[in-house]
Amino acid sequence: MEKSTISQAMLKVSELERIYRDKMYKMMDLENIIQEYILESDGSRHDCNEVVDFNREFELIIELGEEISQIKTKISKANNENYIETKTGRLSLQGALNKIKYLRGQVNNFEHILENVKSSKERKVDAAATSVYYKVKEPNFNKKDLKKYLEDRNEEILELEIALNKANNETYIEIN
Numbered sequence: 481m482e483k484s485t486i487s488q489a490m491l492k493v494s495e496l497e498r499i500y501r502d503k504m505y506k507m508m509d510l511e512n513i514i515q516e517y518i519l520e521s522d523g524s525r526h527d528c529n530e531v532v533d534f535n536r537e538f539e540l541i542i543e544l545g546e547e548i549s550q551i552k553t554k555i556s557k558a559n560n561e562n563y564i565e566t567k568t569g570r571l572s573l574q575g576a577l578n579k580i581k582y583l584r585g586q587v588n589n590f591e592h593i594l595e596n597v598k599s600s601k602e603r604k605v606d607a608a609a610t611s612v613y614y615k616v617k618e619p620n621f622n623k624k625d626l627k628k629y630l631e632d633r634n635e636e637i638l639e640l641e642i643a644l645n646k647a648n649n650e651t652y653i654e655i656n
Contacts, residue, residue, distance in 0.1 A: 482655060486558055486573075486648040489655055493551050500544045507537055551655050558653045564643040568636075573647055576640045583640075587633050594626055 484492070506512050516528040559573040571579065597619045604613050 483652045484655055486555055486651050489551055489555050489653055493548055496544055496548050503537055503541050554653045554655060558651055562647060562651050564647050566639060576644050580637055580640050583633050583637050587630055590630055
């Protein structure tokens with residue numbers, strides 16, 4: 481058993497997942513697991529391709545999957561058992577991750593609204609000898625208030641991310 485920070489464990493998981501994907505991709509290419517050869521009438525054999533050792537690669541993939549699963553479980557456990565203090569109160573690391581995800585989605589949606597809602601005033605005349613009127617489009621919310629809300633949410637996200645990074649670099653877990 482080795483001790484590492486949550487951040488180090490996440491990096492290890494990323495590396496293991498990369499290796500896992502590469503090995504799985506290699507196995508999924510059927511050319512790598514089908515042996516092709518020429519069998520002469522005298523019984524001599526001539527290999528046409530190189531194949532991977534299926535059993536060895538299969539075992540490695542299974543072991544990698546288990547190791548990834550175990551480390552992720554330990555990270556999840558640490559995320560649920562460790563807490564950070566924020567302006568709004570105490571949150572588990574997992575709670576902070578959930579809140580960041582929710583806030584980011586909310587900020588993206590409201591920024592989209594803010595960027596795409598435009599005011600306009602268009603002069604109109606329906607027919608000759610009728611009076612002129614204006615077709616006006618205005619948002620039914622205060623843009624300054626929404627901008628302020630978004631600034632506050634972005635600050636909250638940044639505060640949570642900083643606290644999470646600090647916790648991830650200071651919280652140790654035992655991994656294999």
